[in-house]
Amino acid sequence: MPSVHTVTYSLLRRQGITTVFGNPGSNELPFLKGFPEDFRYVLGLHEGVVAGMADGYALASGRPAFVNLHAAAGTGNAMGALTNAWYSHSPLVITAGQQARSMIGVESMLANVEAPQLPKPLVKWSYEPACPEDVPRALSQAIHSASLPPRGPVYVSIPHDDWDREADDDAELVAEREIDHAGVPSPAQLERLAQRLNAADNPVLVLGPEVDARQANGLAVELAERLRLPVWVAPSASRCPFPNRHPCFRGVLPAAISGITAQLEGHDLIVVIGAPVFRYHKYAPGRYLPEGARLVHVTGDANEAARAPMGDALVGDVHATLEALLPHIVQSERSMPEPLPRPAPAEDGEGRLAPANVFDMLDALAPEDAIYVKESTSTVEIFWERVAMREPGSYFFPAAGGLGFGLPAALGVQLAQPQRQVIGVIGDGSASYAITALWSAAQYRIPVVLLILRNDTYGALRGFARHMAVDDAPGLDVPGIDFCALARGYGVEARLADSRQALETALREGFAMDRPLLIEVPTLPT
Ligand SMILES: Cc1ncc(Cn2c(C)c(CCOP(=O)(O)OP(=O)(O)O)sc2=O)c(N)n1
Numbered sequence: 046m047p048s049v050h051t052v053t054y055s056l057l058r059r060q061g062i063t064t065v066f067g068n069p070g071s072n073e074l075p076f077l078k079g080f081p082e083d084f085r086y087v088l089g090l091h092e093g094v095v096a097g098m099a100d101g102y103a104l105a106s107g108r109p110a111f112v113n114l115h116a117a118a119g120t121g122n123a124m125g126a127l128t129n130a131w132y133s134h135s136p137l138v139i140t141a142g143q144q145a146r147s148m149i150g151v152e153s154m155l156a157n158v159e160a161p162q163l164p165k166p167l168v169k170w171s172y173e174p175a176c177p178e179d180v181p182r183a184l185s186q187a188i189h190s191a192s193l194p195p196r197g198p199v200y201v202s203i204p205h206d207d208w209d210r211e212a213d214d215d216a217e218l219v220a221e222r223e224i225d226h227a228g229v230p231s232p233a234q235l236e237r238l239a240q241r242l243n244a245a246d247n248p249v250l251v252l253g254p255e256v257d258a259r260q261a262n263g264l265a266v267e268l269a270e271r272l273r274l275p276v277w278v279a280p281s282a283s284r285c286p287f288p289n290r291h292p293c294f295r296g297v298l299p300a301a302i303s304g305i306t307a308q309l310e311g312h313d314l315i316v317v318i319g320a321p322v323f324r325y326h327k328y329a330p331g332r333y334l335p336e337g338a339r340l341v342h343v344t345g346d347a348n349e350a351a352r353a354p355m356g357d358a359l360v361g362d363v364h365a366t367l368e369a370l371l372p373h374i375v376q377s378e379r380s381m382p383e384p385l386p387r388p389a390p391a392e393d394g395e396g397r398l399a400p401a402n403v404f405d406m407l408d409a410l411a412p413e414d415a416i417y418v419k420e421s422t423s424t425v426e427i428f429w430e431r432v433a434m435r436e437p438g439s440y441f442f443p444a445a446g447g448l449g450f451g452l453p454a455a456l457g458v459q460l461a462q463p464q465r466q467v468i469g470v471i472g473d474g475s476a477s478y479a480i481t482a483l484w485s486a487a488q489y490r491i492p493v494v495l496l497i498l499r500n501d502t503y504g505a506l507r508g509f510a511r512h513m514a515v516d517d518a519p520g521l522d523v524p525g526i527d528f529c530a531l532a533r534g535y536g537v538e539a540r541l542a543d544s545r546q547a548l549e550t551a552l553r554e555g556f557a558m559d560r561p562l563l564i565e566v567p568t569l570p571t
């Protein structure tokens with residue numbers, strides 16, 4: 046009979062999962078023994094980097110990403126990254142090595158006590174098999190659970206003495222399982238939704254990350270052009286579901302109750318597709334809806350539908366719903382919205398570039414299908430105004446705002462999308478949460494361009510401090526970091542871009558390189 050180890054690797058291979066993102070300890074060595082030639086191990090020096098790389102890989106590939114962490118300590122280090130993966134519906138299959146079965150109860154070293162409890166509530170499912178023979182089935186359940194809607198991370202803790210035990214006679218059966226999900230609304234449900242859209246006098250579309258994750262961007266454009274209505278991106282945008290230079294595009298909604306209501310004043314029907322209602326952030330209470338407005342929500346996540354504070358909802362696959370809805374939508378006689386005006390250049394100053402000018406240059410020089418991994422919180426609005434994003438899968442931002450996402454996720458996205466240029470646009474504060482990702486970038490020659498916007502401060506927190514009338518908080522500045530030296534220390538080439546000319550030269554160089562380049566840009570605070 047084959048071992049649990051043999052059956053597991055054949056399960057992973059048959060499910061198309063041959064990349065392992067990991068950081069090992071002794072508990073994990075028996076799983077890594079005889080690592081197959083056709084598998085790839087991507088080492089991260091901290092488990093936040095490991096999970097962040099896997100998150101980027103899963104988001105950009107649309108496929109489950111396999112993670113192998115070290116016991117409780119490794120799982121704990123990954124929890125920050127899990128906050129993002131949970132809210133971005135990232136299909137991560139996270140495994141953690143457990144102490145030998147007979148040594149767990151005495152809580153010997155490296156025993157992950159009550160292992161399935163540790164990652165909750167940031168996983169869909171977590172489990173420790175009751176016997177070695179159940180490991181392959183449990184991993185099959187993990188892969189399918191992570192992939193089925195609402196997608197999300199799962200966790201399996203595996204005692205290290207399970208791997209060389211004999212598998213069950215029928216263990217191989219799980220390897221070839223395929224589970225498909227339909228999610229198309231009924232004709233009656235579609236008719237009801239279409240009727241509301243066709244009858245609305247002044248509807249507005251609000252699109253979320255699930256539209257991009259399900260590659261329904263083109264269908265959303267068709268719907269917007271059929272209805273000739275304004276299109277907003279849902280607040281706290283972690284992806285770009287609609288081309289931001291399209292005439293219907295109006296921007297990203299503010300992440301505040303009163304701000305959204307003010308922005309949508311005058312609309313009689315608010316149609317939210319593929320986003321929670323809503324991912325508020327700033328505490329700015331007010332009415333949830335403008336006077337006279339109704340809201341209808343289409344999502345693949347029943348939990349998102351259930352927890353919304355207002356509106357009606359239809360739970361179904363976003364791509365299938367849009368595809369089936371379009372034939373029921375009547376061409377509107379309204380005139381198309383006017384495209385947003387292009388913003389004027391900004392002023393540089395004091396030997397620093399204005400972020401707006403950095404983004405204008407990025408927009409001018411980057412490939413049209415570039416993928417941006419963004420994590421400079423205070424410059425998000427300026428970025429959406431100035432950098433064009435045209436294709437599905439062009440933008441990723443930490444879905445829970447858990448910093449330390451940008452650098453590792455950029456690597457994972459580039460591994461998943463080698464044919465597109467990935468550009469990390471990372472704040473100097475954010476970069477420091479996962480700076481060891483630079484080592485993985487160098488070791489695996491991942492050809493990302495990493496822009497570090499160094500404004501020497503936690504810019505977004507300064508904005509919040511003003512909003513919350515906190516004018517004396519300590520710990521808001523991060524001066525004195527030399528990112529070029531840090532990059533070189535981890536093996537990544539680096540350039541200091543302290544002028545427009547230097548930035549242009551560095552960007553052109555970075556886009557032409559087959560290995561990573563970090564560009565440190567001293568910038569003005571926003
Ligand atoms: C793990 C973690 N720690 C702390 C924060 C709090 N935080 C922090 C520390 C921010 C500052 C980000 O600074 P930055 O340099 O990356 O970008 P900006 O200067 O453009 O804001 S924004 C924010 O929410 C967080 N979101 N996540």
Ligand SMILES: [Ca+2]
Pocket residue numbers: 472473474498499500501502503504
């Ligand atoms: Ca900063």
